Amino acid sequence: MILVDTCVLLDLFTADTQWLSWSKEQLEAHASQGLAVSDIAFAELSPVFPSAEQALSVLGKMGISLLRPSPQALFLAGQAFIRYKQNRGTAKMILPDFLIGANAEAEHLTLLTRDLDRYQTYFPAIQLIHP
Numbered sequence: 001m002i003l004v005d006t007c008v009l010l011d012l013f014t015a016d017t018q019w020l021s022w023s024k025e026q027l028e029a030h031a032s033q034g035l036a037v038s039d040i041a042f043a044e045l046s047p048v049f050p051s052a053e054q055a056l057s058v059l060g061k062m063g064i065s066l067l068r069p070s071p072q073a074l075f076l077a078g079q080a081f082i083r084y085k086q087n088r089g090t091a092k093m094i095l096p097d098f099l100i101g102a103n104a105e106a107e108h109l110t111l112l113t114r115d116l117d118r119y120q121t122y123f124p125a126i127q128l129i130h131p
């Protein structure tokens with residue numbers, strides 16, 4: 001199964017002129033492996049839709065399931081945030097990327113994303129599909 005990062009789906013839903021083609025191609029290329037979105041990414045996508053039901057319907061038609069993080073994933077996200085703060089990160093709360101990356105790591109999933117820096121730095125064990 002491939003975990004899909006928010007940015008890839010936003011490329012489709014907002015018709016991003018720079019990334020739409022790449023994101024669409026990647027989703028199509030990896031659909032046979034099964035696609036999922038973290039509930040964190042689902043929350044980040046919510047401004048695009050008028051209701052949760054419509055968001056779930058659209059994702060379902062795309063073959064994308066919702067994957068909730070396990071307690072282990074949530075713990076890993078907190079540990080990544082500690083390292084981020086030690087590296088002089090300025091955010092005061094856990095960043096969504098940490099929750100998504102930790103979900104991929106805990107479930108041993110490949111992550112489809114365009115955002116490499118945080119994932120490579122704080123989750124070097126996960127396999128990334130990226131431009």
